[in-house]
Amino acid sequence: MSENMRLVLAILLGVGWCTWVAIIWWLKRLKQSKQDANATHIVAYASQTGQARLKAQAFFESLTDAALVPLNHLTLDKLQSASQVDFFVSTYGDGEPPDNGRSFLRLFSKISGNSLQSLKYSVTAFGDSHYPEFCAFGKQVFTELNKCGANALQPLICIDASQVQTQDKNFIADFIDVELLESTQLNPGSPFSGLYLLRLSAANLVWQAGDILEVIPSHPVADNELPSPRSYSIASADSRFVENNEIKLIVRLLTKDDGQFGLASGFLTQSCQIGDQIKVKVRANPACQLKSEQAPLLLIGAGSGLAGLIGHIEQRYYFDDAGPVWLIYGDRDPEFDCTMQAELEWWQQQGVLTRVDRVFSRAKLPCSKATPIYVHDVLIKHADEVCQFIDKGADVYVCGSLEGMGKSVDQALAKILGEDGKNDLLVSERYHRDLY
Numbered sequence: 001m002s003e004n005m006r007l008v009l010a011i012l013l014g015v016g017w018c019t020w021v022a023i024i025w026w027l028k029r030l031k032q033s034k035q036d037a038n039a040t041h042i043v044a045y046a047s048q049t050g051q052a053r054l055k056a057q058a059f060f061e062s063l064t065d066a067a068l069v070p071l072n073h074l075t076l077d078k079l080q081s082a083s084q085v086d087f088f089v090s091t092y093g094d095g096e097p098p099d100n101g102r103s104f105l106r107l108f109s110k111i112s113g114n115s116l117q118s119l120k121y122s123v124t125a126f127g128d129s130h131y132p133e134f135c136a137f138g139k140q141v142f143t144e145l146n147k148c149g150a151n152a153l154q155p156l157i158c159i160d161a162s163q164v165q166t167q168d169k170n171f172i173a174d175f176i177d178v179e180l181l182e183s184t185q186l187n188p189g190s191p192f193s194g195l196y197l198l199r200l201s202a203a204n205l206v207w208q209a210g211d212i213l214e215v216i217p218s219h220p221v222a223d224n225e226l227p228s229p230r231s232y233s234i235a236s237a238d239s240r241f242v243e244n245n246e247i248k249l250i251v252r253l254l255t256k257d258d259g260q261f262g263l264a265s266g267f268l269t270q271s272c273q274i275g276d277q278i279k280v281k282v283r284a285n286p287a288c289q290l291k292s293e294q295a296p297l298l299l300i301g302a303g304s305g306l307a308g309l310i311g312h313i314e315q316r317y318y319f320d321d322a323g324p325v326w327l328i329y330g331d332r333d334p335e336f337d338c339t340m341q342a343e344l345e346w347w348q349q350q351g352v353l354t355r356v357d358r359v360f361s362r363a364k365l366p367c368s369k370a371t372p373i374y375v376h377d378v379l380i381k382h383a384d385e386v387c388q389f390i391d392k393g394a395d396v397y398v399c400g401s402l403e404g405m406g407k408s409v410d411q412a413l414a415k416i417l418g419e420d421g422k423n424d425l426l427v428s429e430r431y432h433r434d435l436y
């Protein structure tokens, strides 16, 4: 056989193989979507940072004929025709639903009397008892269903994140030891709390930009009473792109009124020495992963929120056809808080960041009155451009403090897009929020 014939045969075999794989994949998808459409047993989740979704997924995998859906996708028709729905929902904000469950409660205004009598349900609520509105959304879902005549299979289950049993051997087994390679203060001299960039060895970790690193804030000693893990946004592109086996975190050192440092931030930035081992685990956070690197991306954040944004900026560097990225980032004082300025400028030169609006809330500029000082001011000031950017299919990604920034950004987006426009963005999974 000639060399050319062999090449043609190899190409034909390759194309044939790819077509075969594509057909199998497509048939599987078709079967799954048919199953989903017909399933009368539904597992629904509303999860901001992935805990409730993980439990829902595990429960779903133990069933044979069921569908797994984010709560926002559970329509009135589906709810009324289902025989059983198992809800796994967390609580966010001040007793609010997570973003992918925000539209669910509105269904109840359309349900009359006992019209859910034939529905069986269970609710597993995820929350943290440090919050006054402990598991409030789960409780609300449970009560609303009950009011409509649906039959609870068991009492409401509340899972308290602050009571995670770190002394449990099975729980700890999921964590691995990584080494602290470097710790750099990003705002030296600042009168405000220190912001640190940490680099950790990550040879055995797999993650995507937007995921979370759970950290046990204690040195791995033979101690039964380890504190419960704390979550940090991973400040790195997908692990498949990271060349030097390291994972980055940006950590704000919290100082309490009595002068004591926060347990986790104090541990990571003050107690840990270079070379020390830290117990960590990656938690996938699909709500903050982006589906497309080609879609425009509007990144909004403040302070330590740069962590979640940096991962997505870095990610785009690896795609030649990446879409435009507009960063709106706020910090306090330009004298000390020009966090990662050199890196951001470099990404601008590389064409990754196509527009940067950097604002400072405590700038001592002579004309500071005329200068927008918070990120939500920037959104309002450039409302038309924000609208156009979003109309072109942009994903919106917000990272930072919920109280200090997240809520005002949410209000600004509602003002610019209208409440319905903002909700459409949310339901179409283009409005991602990593707020704490």
Ligand SMILES: Cc1cc2nc3c(=O)[nH]c(=O)nc-3n(C[C@H](O)[C@H](O)[C@H](O)COP(=O)(O)O)c2cc1C
Residues within 6 Å of the ligand: 046, 047, 048, 049, 050, 051, 052, 053, 089, 090, 091, 092, 093, 094, 095, 096, 098, 126, 127, 128, 129, 131, 132, 133, 134, 135, 136, 161, 402, 435, 436
């Ligand atoms: C910004 C923020 C606000 C929260 N608000 C509440 C709350 O009001 N009530 C509550 O019980 N838990 C609250 N939590 C805790 C979460 O519900 C808890 O960590 C849960 O395990 C998260 O589950 P998820 O990963 O599925 O979203 C809050 C967590 C965050 C980060």
